[in-house]
């Protein structure tokens with residue numbers, strides 16, 4: 298998809314981000330720019346630092362150096378950041394985890410309503426109303442009163458997506474959302490994500506689903522060893538990988 | 554012989570049993586919330602707080618309940634803090650409860666998957682809310698069976714209040730026994746009364762354990 | 770400092786009650802644990818009932834039952850004897866449950882493998898499974914022994930001259946009702962905390978071994 302030449306505003310900007318654990322450099326000077334409404338897929342071998350990158354974007358991890366901007370809110374590594382700012386930053390970046398991480402002691406509706414009440418300050422009634430709309434949107438209106446353990450993995454992940462959307466984020470971050478799922482259940486999650494992309498949500502998706510990366514993403518990033526190895530239009534990278542390492546990785550994934 | 558002893562003396566023992574139950578309930582009611590506070594501060598990210606708490610808990614667990622009881626009832630009045638024998642027993646047992654249950658609850662809190670805590674942070678929830686709505690409800694739930702087991706032990710430990718003349722079951726049994734010289738039958742009846750509470754309570758604990766194991 | 774010296778003289782008696790009670794329990798717990806999983810239902814029920822009552826009735830009641838109950842009859846019994854007997858029988862019940870837990874932690878494969886080698890039930894138990902049960906029971910037993918050491922303070926109520934008894938004497942003689950008891954607490958803490966740490970590291974060490 299070619300973008301119009303008009304300047305689109307930037308939703309996420311990573312500027313020379315470095316993250317270390319001890320003396321192990323997990324993100325080595327990573328820069329990345331995501332425009333509003335863009336869908337970026339990140340692929341790469343395990344241990345490449347993909348999860349760490351996402352976790353840095355919403356500040357679950359603080360980088361050691363560099364700058365992270367989400368929806369106009371910039372955070373420099375090492376700078377003091379108040380709790381309020383942290384909350385504001387995380388609100389605009391919704392996150393979906395590989396292992397869903399629903400709250401098992403709360404029913405599905407409450408899973409989605411809780412943060413609306415505590416973070417957005419909505420009343421229980423308004424929050425529940427909104428939660429029902431979101432459940433409907435991910436096709437699970439009938440699950441409101443169930444507990445997560447009674448839902449399939451695919452349903453749980455769709456609930457997790459609804460939970461993140463409830464805070465009306467500007468961008469959505471997905472960390473291998475279908476990796477813990479049987480292929481069939483993965484499809485229903487991918488369908489929801491595809492819809493979200495069509496509605497214009499800005500998304501960063503770490504994934505091993507090459508079909509999804511190819512069909513849905515506007516931009517593909519290949520990460521290896523804590524750095525961006527190459528990036529560009531997915532079609533191009535899939536058909537003509539610029540690096541031997543990319544070629545090897547793609548072959549390994551496709552042969553699975 | 555025994556049966557007539559029992560028939561004659563059971564009302565005194567029953568009134569003692571009721572005191573035992575009340576003092577246990579009060580001790581648990583004060584001690585368990587205190588234990589939760591200790592558990593939270595033993596898990597605190599603040600190092601000093603964490604180490605001080607762990608130290609306090611170790612001392613609390615290392616000191617026999619009977620010694621705590623002597624300190625509260627006989628010792629505190631020397632610094633002008635005086636409680637009735639009932640409150641002394643409740644406070645002493647509450648302190649022991651706090652120390653032990655804090656370890657139990659800390660285990661429960663740590664059993665809550667870190668992914669859920671992370672999800673809550675990612676949703677913008679502040680630490681206090683995450684503790685209140687996600688970690689504590691689940692951590693306490695996991696801790697229920699061992700807490701029940703501990704409550705049974707504290708009920709038994711209430712018998713130590715005999716040493717401070719609280720008219721609970723053990724005191725009643727002993728004083729009745731010494732006035733009638735029917736120690737065996739009276740103490741035997743007291744033992745049966747304790748068992749009548751502790752044994753069913755242990756069964757319930759076992760059931761709660763199995764239920765919890767199924768749900769994990 | 771005079772207090773502390775007097776209190777310390779109670780340590781040997783505290784240890785004697787603890788060690789003697791624990792030893793009785795560690796031995797007596799074995800037949801009780803075996804009876805608890807006997808083939809004969811009657812034996813199982815009897816064992817279970819005995820265990821439940823021994824654990825369900827407070828130690829102080831057992832001590833008094835033995836000291837005053839039995840002691841007023843034909844036989845007389847010393848305070849020390851009553852305390853050791855009481856903690857001995859209570860420990861039998863707790864140790865039996867610890868052994869039972871250890872027994873269920875031994876993989877079925879161990880029974881099968883020894884059966885495949887042609888061993889009878891007796892040999893399987895005494896040569897293969899039994900020693901393993903004792904080994905996996907060590908951490909829980911250590912934790913129990915520490916609890917017993919603290920419970921041994923109850924022996925003071927019948928006049929055994931252990932730590933708390935000596936603290937109480939000091940309190941009465943000096944009419945200082947707080948410092949001697951605080952020293953007593955200190956002595957217990959100093960004895961139990963290192964033991965508890967040792968037991969915990971033993972526990973995690975063994976757990977790793979068994980998990981492998």
Ligand SMILES: Nc1ncnc2c1ncn2[C@@H]1O[C@H](COP(=O)(O)OP(=O)(O)O)[C@@H](O)[C@H]1O
Nearest residue numbers: 318321323341342343344345346347348349350
């Ligand atoms: N909390 C942590 N402490 C230490 N090392 C970590 C931590 N989290 C991740 N790592 C390391 O960082 C590297 C990148 O991890 P991750 O971002 O999860 O990779 P990916 O998601 O691409 O598989 C790995 O080598 C991993 O071991």
Ligand SMILES: [Mg+2]
Nearest residue numbers: 347348349473
């Ligand atoms: Mg990852």
